[in-house]
């Protein structure tokens with residue numbers, strides 16, 4: 001659909017947001033346009049022919065299945081009104097540092113902390129786009145310990161474990177940082193560090209690390225390896241802590257964010273989700289419009305499979321899912337779709353059934 005435009009494809013302000021999404025029907029129109037930009041596609045048989053039923057569901061003319069725009073997405077069978085979901089997305093996306101479950105519950109008067117907590121976790125779980133590009137150019141890589149305070153769901157806080165976390169940051173010339181990536185590591189061995197590098201950095205890149213033996217062998221994996229020895233730095237009279245300034249900067253930012261927005265109440269099992277959220281925010285820190293970030297979150301949310309509450313509470317490791325091919329596009333536009341300035345707004349007259 002080309003580059004999304006502010007004021008047309010996503011709201012430019014909170015006023016516009018409120019005016020656009022007054023009812024669940026408004027939200028359904030928007031989700032429908034995001035999920036099926038060229039018209040309804042049956043999630044079962046992938047055919048793009050069907051019609052709208054009176055209850056806002058769709059009937060596939062290929063296989064006869066009935067489906068809704070939220071079925072098979074993270075909004076599947078939600079008991080929360082879509083207008084509330086959209087408000088959560090808006091606060092999540094437009095707040096520079098995001099929002100905690102506690103403030104979300106207070107701000108939107110959501111029934112329980114668990115509901116607010118689960119909504120935020122469902123949003124976090126969609127942020128890693130399948131097939132996203134790896135880091136390129138010159139990339140600093142290091143590992144650091146993150147975490148320490150733990151909060152059980154029923155309340156109460158105990159000492160938690162610190163989690164060894166890999167950090168990779170693109171270096172921009174002459175100065176500044178590009179994108180970053182973070183992931184918990186089993187340990188600091190080559191068996192953990194090499195997959196972290198290959199999973200997050202494009203071969204051919206220059207990888208800057210310290211002299212730790214776990215990074216030995218990166219050349220054989222297709223990288224230009226720039227090893228910086230702390231001992232050599234000390235011998236030169238330099239501060240060895242400044243050998244990898246980008247990863248140290250990002251590490252201090254993520255620790256500050258966990259202590260600030262989330263008051264340190266992040267348990268080990270959910271740390272990967274918070275790291276994904278931090279990376280998503282960091283990599284969009286220069287986005288001119290926060291509405292654009294809102295659009296991106298919803299776009300990912302309608303492309304993501306449902307996330308069950310039990311998956312959120314018992315998950316110990318991030319789910320590893322094979323990337324899926326992008327949804328089929330390019331079939332003839334449906335007549336349901338108005339060519340209006342706001343393309344997602346369905347013409348009420350066009351509905352059948």
Ligand SMILES: [Zn+2]
Pocket residue numbers: 042043044045046047060061062063064065
């Ligand atoms: Zn079908």
